[in-house]
Amino acid sequence: MAPQIRHRLDYHRGSVNSAIFDASGSYIFTGGQDKTIRLVNSTTGDLIQTYLGHGWGVQGIAVSKDSNSLASCGGTDRAVYLWDVSQAQLTRKLTGHSQHVDCVAISDNGSIIVSGSFDKTVRVWDTRSSNSPQALLQSLDESKDGISSLVLTQTEIIASSIDGHVRTYDIRTGRVLIESFGGQPVVCVRIVAGGKCLLVSSMDGSIQLVDRADGKALAAFSGHICQSYRIQCDANDSLVASGSEDGLVYVWDVLRGDESGSAKYRLGGHSGIVNTVEFHPSAKSDNSKGQAMLSAASDGSVIIWE
Template sequence: SASRDKSVLTWDLKAASPDAHSYGQPKRALRGHSHYVQDVVISSDGQFALSGSWDGTLRLWDIATGLTTKSFVGHSKDVLSVAFSSDNRQIVSGSRDRTIKLWNTLGECKYTIDDQRHTEWVSCVRFSPNTQNPLIVSGGWDKMVKVWSLNNCKLRTNLVGHTGYVNTVTVSPDGSLCASGGKDGTAMLWDLSEGKHLYSLDAGNIINALCFSPNRYWLCAATDTSVRIWDLESKTVVAELNKNVADFF
């Protein structure tokens, strides 16, 4: 987890005892950023964490040792979002400087997407897991979702429809769909290959995060008050998790 205390925490998700309601115990603090840590992701092999901070840098951490293996310097303002490619060999970042940067794991910036860029902060960036059609998807405070070709880092599609800033984007496990959400409280579903809007789902509040289920046709949306889970085939809510989440378990 990332925090405004400038650290990243790794957690043990096992319950402290069989009847305990506490399911998270902090294991290790990763320290090194000099400002708020805005985002953190874990590599698919579970060995590394990648963080983005308001100090303008990214850091790659060895989870086993808690040490920074690389610091990524290049953004001129706060880093708001970071992501690993599916093979963990490439890294993408989005920033308040309105650029998207593509990096290797050595901390070298390989490309800065500046042409046809977002006109406001880049709040979220994600790789598509589809290696046959390599894409980056980004969302911004300009209300836009943009799809970029990873091969040449050129804009492929503008996905237009949100009426407020976009907080989050996510790509389905097969790379066919993208979902986006933010200020307007609407989760918008997009066909990535066609570049068109499919349908929208109402979350009832500002959407802070979205993710697809890895093994079901479900989409989860996190708001300030709850986590809402939709079945995308029926477009119905299958669960809503609120503050009484302990009762759910």
């Protein structure tokens, strides 16, 4: 059965640029063009808290594993924000990027934030440092164009770039471990399959599942539209999902990834560009029940699917 709409959330005015579950899946954080971040109960759909302080639309958000710390970036203000989740208070504002900041990632305990900017750099910040200049641990400048998405693990930083590459860095030394995907601008990268694979989405409307061991593409998915926007995607063990510029959510069967355009589902419900999708943490298991996925769009809506 195709996923059904459980809740439709309309708490933002204007585009919802980013939406994520916390590690437990109990809560959703959403960031919008209206300069706000919203905290929502994923089970009931109720609005719990609003975070105010951004001077421009919120482009990226990330939450620590314990859900105590929230990182966000506001695009044109060229800064990275750190929030106390429970108090809804801005605790740090990290500055240093020379152009707008589009994506952030945060460590499990909230001590490290990684940010990616149109200034072509990935910056690594120590949130325990007392001031912004000392908080900057590294500035990684190998990219030839803007940084589009980030993944942070205990040992690595994975950054996708509009220059057509995905770079994997050793978090301690900043050394580039892997450089790949020359060609079309890459708009999203995710670690999937228990860390064994990368899911890579490009601006030619293609998504590839890539083996991290040898860099070979295991499957490819297409049919959605990604030509002008940083459309975000996600995957679990059996499904790949992506937003699309045509207002639909596309879902593919991983095992049928060799069939071009063979989307298992095309889900309607939004009336604008679907900017991002993310599977519920429990949906990372094939045997999961309940909430499956969220999607967020330029029409100001967030949909929780099950």
